[in-house]
Amino acid sequence: MKQPQHSPHVPYAAHLIERRDLSEDTALFRIAPEPGALAELSSFVPGQFVQLSVPDAGEVPISPADLPTPEGTLELCVRRVGHVTDLLHKLQPGAPLGVRGPFGCGFPLPEMAGHPVLLLAGGLGIAPLRSLLMHLLRHRDGYGEITLMYGAKQPKLMLFRQELAALAADGGMRLYLTVDFAPEQLDGSFSCALGLLPDLLKGFRFDAADTYAAVCGPPPLYRCLISDLEAGGVAPDRILLSLERRMRCGVGRCCHCGIGQKLCCLDGPVFRASDLKGIPEAL
Ligand SMILES: Cc1cc2nc3c(=O)[nH]c(=O)nc-3n(C[C@H](O)[C@H](O)[C@H](O)COP(=O)(O)OP(=O)(O)OC[C@H]3O[C@@H](n4cnc5c(N)ncnc54)[C@H](O)[C@@H]3O)c2cc1C
Ligand code: FES
Known part of the structure; x- marks a missing residue:
């Protein structure tokens, strides 16, 4: 039955x-x-x-x-x-x-297969990106170079830092960490820059035309990173953003999570930067 x-x-x-x-x-x-x-x-x-x-x-x-x-x-x-x-x-x-x-829609994994992936996480943005990172590392041979850039306000707010350092030490990915300021002594077990996340991207040499970038963080970060990634040669349809809206039904029925004509719960929460052009309230 x-x-x-x-x-x-x-x-x-x-x-x-x-x-x-x-x-x-x-x-x-x-x-x-x-x-x-x-x-x-x-x-x-x-x-x-x-x-x-x-x-x-x-x-x-x-x-x-x-x-x-x-x-x-x-x-x-x-x-x-x-x-x-x-x-x-x-x-x-x-x-x-x-x-x-x-x-909702997650990251387009089949399309990303075989390509380098650059993950850019600001603050709590590491949470949704961690599942992508773990997937990429478990299927390491299926992707190109994997790079994580992660910025937090200060060292004690940097989530998963020991775990990320251990994953990078295993050689599966490149890891770049940065904090806005460091009131306490930085833990010598990991290296960390002082500055904002977009500063890490400046001067970073990578195969931009072939790369998929996955971005998650506080809203002001998106505008800045999208513009830097595009200027660096990453195609807007390969810039993937995880957006947040207040939600109720979660399945496209209540229209509570609108982003222009799109619904965050159904069309997202992962969007391509190219899909959000012309929707000023998106970011
Ligand atoms: C797709 C998606 C994935 C998320 N993933 C995570 C995650 O992995 N970890 C995590 O800690 N949080 C995540 N969030 C955010 C989380 O849903 C909110 O923090 C939570 O709903 C707050 O509920 P609350 O009752 O504790 O706070 P409330 O009392 O409802 O609100 C407290 C404050 O948070 C703000 N807020 C509440 N909900 C949201 C929202 N959806 N977007 C932006 N601001 C909000 C309010 O405006 C208010 O300032 C995600 C949100 C979405 C839409
Ligand atoms: S949360 Fe109801 S339509 Fe998106």
């Missing part, structure tokens, strides 16, 4: 397995959705998002920070910024949650 299809509006039950603090306001949450969610979650493409529900608080869109494990657990890197995320940060392992998705 054919199983009735699960409604995309109804969350699967899940529970919190563990949390790991990454900075004073950001933590990595590992959650286990019920087995019924596995088939849907296994279709996850880096850049897509899930709607995470916290009982008695509400629902928030979050881009998983890695691909689901074969057992179906999910890693979500979440900053505490308001009502729902504040409650999430107070939960103990075992606490009930809900999850639905994955939703």
Whole structure:
């Protein structure tokens, strides 16, 4: 007998397995959705998002920070910024949650195959880009040179820094880190520049015509990086941006997440810079 299809509006039950603090306001949450969610979650493409529900608080869109494990657990890197995320940060392992998705369009992996990939992450932007990075490194032979440039305000806000340094030491990628300022002594185990993320790009020599750039960070960063990447020779349809909008349904029904004529939850959250030209409110 054919199983009735699960409604995309109804969350699967899940529970919190563990949390790991990454900075004073950001933590990595590992959650286990019920087995019924596995088939849907296994279709996850880096850049897509899930709607995470916290009982008695509400629902928030979050881009998983890695691909689901074969057992179906999910890693979500979440900053505490308001009502729902504040409650999430107070939960103990075992606490009930809900999850639905994955939703939206992620990074165009088949098209990126064989090409160099330049990842540019500002602040919390490393969270959605981490799932792309992990995918690229797990399929290392399928892509050209992989470079991650990551900028944070200060060293203690740099997320995953030991993990990223270890991945770079393994030789799978080039890693360039920068902080806006460094009030404390920089940890000698990793090298880090002082300055803004666009400064890292200046003078960086790469095969721009063949490269795909994946960008995620605070909105003002996008305009600056797009213009620098285009000036450097990266085609606008190869500049991939992960955008954020307030969301409700997550599946293109409520029109809450409009970007011009496009919907962030359906046409994005990963967009090409070429698709956003002429939409002034996009960035
Ligand atoms: C596709 C997508 C992926 C995301 N991935 C992540 C992620 O991996 N990690 C993470 O920590 N956050 C992520 N976010 C942002 C996250 O959804 C918001 O921080 C969260 O919804 C805030 O909910 P809240 O109830 O805690 O805060 P609220 O009390 O609702 O708001 C607190 C503050 O955050 C602002 N805010 C709330 N939602 C958004 C939003 N969607 N875009 C911009 N500003 C917002 C509000 O204007 C307000 O200033 C993502 C958002 C989208 C759309
Ligand atoms: S969140 Fe409802 S249409 Fe995008």
